[in-house]
Amino acid sequence: MSVIYNKVALIGLGLIASSIFWSSKRGGLATEVSGYARSQATRDTARRIGLCDTVCDSAIEAVKDADLVMLCVPVGAMGQVAQEISPYLKPGCTVSDVGSVKAAVVDAVAPHLPGGVHFVPGHPLAGTEHSGPESGFATLFDNRWCLLVPPAGADPEAVAKLRRYWEGLGSNVDEMDPEHHDLVLAVTSHTPHLIAYTMVGVADDLGRVTDSEVIKYSAAGFRDFTRIAASDPTMWRDVFLNNKQATLEILGRFTEELFALQRAIRVGDGEELFDYFTRTRAIRRGIIEAGQDTAAPDFGRTKTGQ
Amino acid sequence: MSVIYNKVALIGLGLIASSIFWSSKRGGLATEVSGYARSQATRDTARRIGLCDTVCDSAIEAVKDADLVMLCVPVGAMGQVAQEISPYLKPGCTVSDVGSVKAAVVDAVAPHLPGGVHFVPGHPLAGTEHSGPESGFATLFDNRWCLLVPPAGADPEAVAKLRRYWEGLGSNVDEMDPEHHDLVLAVTSHTPHLIAYTMVGVADDLGRVTDSEVIKYSAAGFRDFTRIAASDPTMWRDVFLNNKQATLEILGRFTEELFALQRAIRVGDGEELFDYFTRTRAIRRGIIEAGQDTAAPDFGRTKTGQ
Numbered sequence A, B: 001m002s003v004i005y006n007k008v009a010l011i012g013l014g015l016i017a018s019s020i021f022w023s024s025k026r027g028g029l030a031t032e033v034s035g036y037a038r039s040q041a042t043r044d045t046a047r048r049i050g051l052c053d054t055v056c057d058s059a060i061e062a063v064k065d066a067d068l069v070m071l072c073v074p075v076g077a078m079g080q081v082a083q084e085i086s087p088y089l090k091p092g093c094t095v096s097d098v099g100s101v102k103a104a105v106v107d108a109v110a111p112h113l114p115g116g117v118h119f120v121p122g123h124p125l126a127g128t129e130h131s132g133p134e135s136g137f138a139t140l141f142d143n144r145w146c147l148l149v150p151p152a153g154a155d156p157e158a159v160a161k162l163r164r165y166w167e168g169l170g171s172n173v174d175e176m177d178p179e180h181h182d183l184v185l186a187v188t189s190h191t192p193h194l195i196a197y198t199m200v201g202v203a204d205d206l207g208r209v210t211d212s213e214v215i216k217y218s219a220a221g222f223r224d225f226t227r228i229a230a231s232d233p234t235m236w237r238d239v240f241l242n243n244k245q246a247t248l249e250i251l252g253r254f255t256e257e258l259f260a261l262q263r264a265i266r267v268g269d270g271e272e273l274f275d276y277f278t279r280t281r282a283i284r285r286g287i288i289e290a291g292q293d294t295a296a297p298d299f300g301r302t303k304t305g306q
Helices: A015-027 A040-049 A059-063 A075-088 A103-112 A156-168 A178-209 A222-228 A233-242 A244-267 A270-289 B015-027 B040-049 B059-063 B075-088 B103-112 B156-168 B178-209 B222-228 B233-242 B244-267 B270-289
Strands: A005-011 A030-036 A068-071 A094-097 A122-124 A145-148 A172-175 B005-011 B030-036 B068-071 B094-097 B122-124 B145-148 B172-175
Touching: A005 A015, A005 A059, A015 A030, A015 A156, A030 A059, A059 A075, A068 A075, A075 A103, A075 A233, A094 A103, A094 A156, A103 A178, A122 A156, A145 A156, A156 A172, A178 A222, A178 A233, A178 A244, A178 B178, A178 B222, A178 B244, A178 B270, A222 B178, A222 B222, A222 B270, A233 A244, A233 B270, A244 A270, A244 B178, A244 B244, A270 B178, A270 B222, A270 B233, B005 B015, B005 B059, B015 B030, B015 B156, B030 B059, B059 B075, B068 B075, B075 B103, B075 B233, B094 B103, B094 B156, B103 B178, B122 B156, B145 B156, B156 B172, B178 B222, B178 B233, B178 B244, B233 B244, B244 B270
Parallel strands: A005 A030, A005 A068, A068 A094, A145 A172, B005 B030, B005 B068, B068 B094, B145 B172
Antiparallel strands: A122 A145, B122 B145
């Protein structure tokens, strides 16, 4: 691998930013990586564990001379950060982000950026339920997709360079427009997260009644939901507030289907249930064939050494 | 380990039965294990892979002289199997099952069993999304719960023996009554499965529209749902038809909460969302502390070798 950007600045030092740092180091993709986090405790942790070549005490300091500025803060904070750093951006640099919502981020960030700065928003489809500066690791993006949503008229060279950087981090890269991104992600990520949060909340209410039996007997199914529902609350609050339309649209379809299955249960229509469950089973195979998950039973967490 | 039952008969040879066989072998818990499956193909596979000491061509033959008969068929087939084998059961033997629903199984099976036969229904809280005779493995039950629901007046010695057998298979064993079991499982397993099936179904409808982008970009969240929704359709159809009341009750609560969160999104109530997501995050910690799941990010399927 060779250096793609001389200096990269990471604004926000959570799971994604820290993974970018370790992965960027692994690939030798940047000569220098600076970082900034709003919280003093996070900056202290970053310094202690060697996260970033330089940890700065202000975003302004971090972006100085940076060729790529990556906004890795919650979606709701993107606009304010962009406003703060914009006068200090190096002419000709690229500003990108890693937010899970794209149209709202484009609307919040683009108006603040000066001419001559390239804005190429992005979204790596990768993560875990853990968060914070110590949760990152170099392989997070390997073989996962990163979606770039360059605005109309974006500089092709700036886009191509960011693409090479993400490929260097291990990702496969695709481009699409922000609205389409937000709809696809409402289906594959946002609505599933909301549903998992809800189911875990319901179980929690009942768990108190049944003296933590819900936790004790958490069978597969619920266990998986609790992992999803353990994701960062700030990040997810911002996702739902900023991808409102698409999430509500998919939730509407979800509720409709759920009511149909609920009715099938109530009236005892076994054929409808069986057909539905057979159809969904095939989708799992599609995902495994697409290389986006493991075929090992139970994600491999069950040892099958027979 | 020492022999607990001289002869064990497994009726039905899917994931659970095949795991019982391998685990029983591992522990030396039975002198002989016979097996029967309705399908010729399944019996052929069992013979080919050495599943069971004897594979029989009828359930009647399999249960002959068995000290423990384990019904490992879908919940909806339990009653019919019990009726078929009951005249051929060894006096004093124990009949148990592994169904995910207990009250309906008790109602379906108990009336067929002759006096002098001990009926001790059970449910191992273990499984994967795979099914069939080749999906079992010896460690499936290790450190997972098995719930026994002995009827009032059950022979204490028969219950204790079955408990020792499940402990030998690796499980922790608890007892509860069938109705309570069905409510707890509706929360921890049945409703989460229905929700996952529904979400995957919705995505499938949209996936066809968006040219399989839903599969290609299946981020965490949806990927987890597809694993759950890949479970055996026959088994799950029977679960919902036979745990109707509890499932509908929990679905009602789920929908209520989902509508509350949906409303919070619509009106932009970030505080409500944040508080809800913070509460559910704590539950994950409870499950990990209870030893019922791994703390590794993403169930450990992501390599974190940093």
